[in-house]
Amino acid sequence: MSRNLPSFGKSLFFGDLREELIFPFPRLSRDEQARTSKLVGELAEFARQQVDSNAIDRDERIPEPVLAGMRRLGLFGLNIPTAYGGLGLGAGATCRLFDALGEIDGSLAVTVGTHTALSARALTTFGSDDQKRRYLPKLASGETxxxxxxxxxxxxxxxxxxxxxxxxxxxxxxxxxxxxxxxxxxxxxxxxxxxxxxxxxxxxxxxxxxxxxxxxxxxxxxxxxxxxxxxxxxxxxxxxxxxxxxxxxxxxxxxxGGGFKVLMETINFGRLSFAAVCLGTARTLLRLAVQHATSRHQFGRLLSTLGMIKEKCASMAVDLYAAESVVYLTAGLIDSNSHGRSVDTTLETACSKVLASEMLWRAATEASQIAAGCGYANDYPYERLLRDARLYSVYPGGTNEVLRCYIALNGLAGPGEQLARLADAIKFPLRGYGLVVETLVDKVRNAAYGRAILARHHPRLKREAVLIEDTIESLTREVDRVLRRHGRFIAEMQYVQRRVANVVIDLYAMCASVSRASAALYQKDARGDHAMPEAGGELDRAERELRLCVGFCSRASGRITETLARFTQNDDELMKSIADDCYIGRPYPFDAVL
Ligand SMILES: Cc1cc2nc3c(=O)[nH]c(=O)nc-3n(C[C@H](O)[C@H](O)[C@H](O)COP(=O)(O)OP(=O)(O)OC[C@H]3O[C@@H](n4cnc5c(N)ncnc54)[C@H](O)[C@@H]3O)c2cc1C
CATH class of the missing domain: 2.40.110.10 (Butyryl-CoA Dehydrogenase, subunit A, domain 2)
Structure with a gap:
């Protein structure tokens, strides 16, 4: 019997910090780690020998020998149970393989992702025994x-x-x-x-x-x-x-009549899997950007020594670290569901998809900008990666606008048992939500706001822990305020929903990053390794993770502070009028000269 536990993300809306769900940062079992590492290695070798992404892009098809190689590697059965001929990997390992596919080629990733993370996942979760026996072995082998x-x-x-x-x-x-x-x-x-x-x-x-x-x-x-x-x-x-x-x-x-449930539960996993694809592609872009910056000279010096180029590379690394932390934390939450507990992860997978797809889009534009002219030429990979990156804020599992509504309205709808009663409103957030908001207002208003305390972080991340605690306090206050102020109309308040979602996405990413960096620091402590690197030497992993985590939290909390201020001081009404002007008249009737 599994116990139903409230979601980590949804609990944040009530000021709860369920740190037992996110600490320690999840790790694959030793066995799964070994299998995954072997598969990732084999996939990389296969890609080196057989995958020509330029040709795939140019010819607009994946050659049959490449598809055959993917079948041989077992990629089409990643998450299909071994009883049906699949590899039977859990969410964390599956995501790591999608991550590897994203690093290699977007077309391969979308082909495998749609097949495994959506279709096979739906069959595995909802298929009858007969249906599974009939279809899953052929799906696992890639024959179908x-x-x-x-x-x-x-x-x-x-x-x-x-x-x-x-x-x-x-x-x-x-x-x-x-x-x-x-x-x-x-x-x-x-x-x-x-x-x-x-x-x-x-x-x-x-x-x-x-x-x-x-x-x-x-x-x-x-x-x-x-x-x-x-x-x-x-x-x-x-x-x-x-x-x-x-x-x-x-x-x-x-x-x-059970199709909507199939759809919703399946795309939950699809969102996470494609978020993992974004990680791999962003890693490729960072590698290309660093290669270019550390090899090209202008004005007698390497590009990499210039502040504006450093800013771009650092931002890419910081954002990648946070997105990676979010994806693998969420995968860990899903995997932990097979160990006798059942944690809702719908909000977390939606956050993962928005965060990772937008992180990738920024990485693609920044890497292209560092490459400048080469970034615009089609004999370099940047433009292909930029085109590929455009997909993930649209497909699968909803556009990022819709996901932001989903995150905000799901969170505002409240945790725990209330979700069951609010299920209809959540399924049709833009139609039915107003009906339930009023009942929640009282609950939120009357909740005793004990300040959420983070205790399991590493002591060197104390400042970041306080930023998280402060943000949760502010979020709870803001949730109360917007529900009281807008009541049933919150369902139509997309400017507010976007702000709520943005705060929650950054907050979840801060929590995930602190959990992950803490794990690295605790491991370092356990090794008794207190040596600091010599000047100019490479930092050890834990110290680098600490920097990335601190960097992300500092930027995220800056964004959050700005967003929170805009709940009360904003130009929403002005912007709505400007949009209406565009709709009613000609979109832009001006000419600055004639
Ligand atoms: C390469 C590719 C592969 C695809 N593969 C599949 C597939 O295998 N299976 C499948 O079913 N679909 C697939 N899709 C379709 C994809 O899922 C849809 O494009 C996506 O769901 C958005 O639908 P739409 O394009 O009709 O946009 P629309 O729904 O018309 O949206 C247009 C714009 O309005 C915004 N918008 C819409 N509703 C709201 C709202 N309530 N609040 C705020 N903004 C809103 C959207 O964010 C978007 O910016 C694929 C798409 C692409 C590009």
Whole structure:
């Protein structure tokens, strides 16, 4: 029996700091570490020998020998249980492999990510024994690739509004009609995990509910041509047109009307996996930036000695450290769920995706800027990486705008058992949230604000611990204030939601970084290693981690202070009017000269 524990992130909204969930920083078991390290090494070697990212980008396809190599390495079965022929890796190890894929090639990462983190994950979690036996071995070997098709021409972020229908047929399962507009792996997939509206009988009459369906490639389903894209060009992306396709009841995934749950729980893991991809790509960019800065001279000196270039490299490293800490802490929370406890991680995976995708975008622009002209040329990797990086704030699991709403509204909805009652409002945050806010206002207002105390950090991170405690206190005060001030209208207050989400994302990243750097410092203490490096020498790992953590916390707390001030002093109304002017008149009717 697992015990349901409140989420770390959601608890922050009530001023609780559940440090037992984040300390000590999670580590893979010795066995999993050895397996993961071997796999990462084999993957790197395979990439060196066989993966030509420029060719993949230019030809807009992954060559068959590369796909074959990926199958041999077991990449298509990363997280599929060993009983079905997969590698059976946990979340931390799976993320480390996605991280490695991101370091190698975005197209490979999107292909494997969609197949394993979305489609196979959905089947593993929600499939019946028969469905698992039938599909998982082929998915694990990569003999069959899978897609995960939700988005339609008229239903993007608002996934609940999909129009594809699966109409029940007397005694013959369902008849499917409709189309999907963005299907990763569409041109390669032998199995589509797709979502459609179905009639579900209720005492008060039939209602439409989303159901998940497993559709083998077959007559009636037409895969559109490959979409030409900005980035990850080697990954297959097509539309899917379904006309009069019959499906039996045994093809339902997660039961009749259970599709929204399948979708939500699956994309939770998808968000984290693709956040891990961002880490690897950012690491590649930092390596390229440092190589360039430490080898090119201008004005008689190396670029790397210039303050503005140092600032860029340091920011990339600091932000990468924080995003990495967040991703692997969240993966650890998911892995700990298999050890008899059940911690909700929806808010943390959403934070991971926003933080990592935006970190990667900054890294791509900064690395490109350091390379300057070379950064703009297509015989260097920067422009491809910049194009690839654009994807992750859109796909998968919601755009970063929608994820910010999700983080804020989920957090504001309160922890623990209240989530069950608020589930509907959370699923449709922009429609139903106002109904529940008023009941929460009293609870939040009356909560006894005992100051959250962080105790398990390393003593050398005392200042950062205080910054975290201060931020939690301010966040709780602000949550109380905005709920009292805006009440049910908070659901429409996106400027406020964005601020709440930004504070929480930075706060979670500070907590994750302090936990991780503390672990490194405690390990160093345990080794009895107190030596400081000589001037100019390389710092040991723990000291470097300390610097990165302190650097991130200092910047994050600066951003948080600014954001908190803007809760009360801002130009929101002015900005809304300016946007309305653009909508109502010509978007920009001015010409400064004529
Ligand atoms: C390369 C690629 C591969 C993809 N693969 C798949 C796939 O395999 N399966 C699949 O189902 N989908 C896939 N997608 C689709 C992707 O999931 C959608 O693009 C994404 O969900 C956004 O939907 P949309 O493009 O219709 O944008 P829209 O929903 O129309 O959003 C447009 C803009 O409005 C903003 N916005 C929308 N709603 C809100 C809100 N409530 N509050 C604030 N801002 C809002 C968005 O953030 C965005 O900036 C893929 C997309 C790409 C680019």
């Amino acid at each position: 690739l899978a897609s995960f098709a939700v988005t339609e021409p008229l239903a993007g972020s608002d996934a609940a509004s999909i129009r594809m229908r699966a109409e029940p047929q007397e005694g013959h399962g369902f008849l499917l009609n409709g189309s999907k507009s963005w299907v990763s792996n569409g041109g390669l997939a032998g199995l589509h995990v797709l979502f459609a509206q179905t009639h579900v009988a209720r005492a008060a009459g039939d209602v439409d509910r989303i159901s998940g369906l497993l559709i083998d490639q077959g007559p009636g389903g037409i895969v559109g041509s490959e979409r030409r894209k900005l980035g990850v060009r080697g990954s297959s992306t097509t539309a899917l047109y379904i006309e009069e396709v019959r499906a039996s009841g045994s093809q339902l995934l997660g039961g009749l």
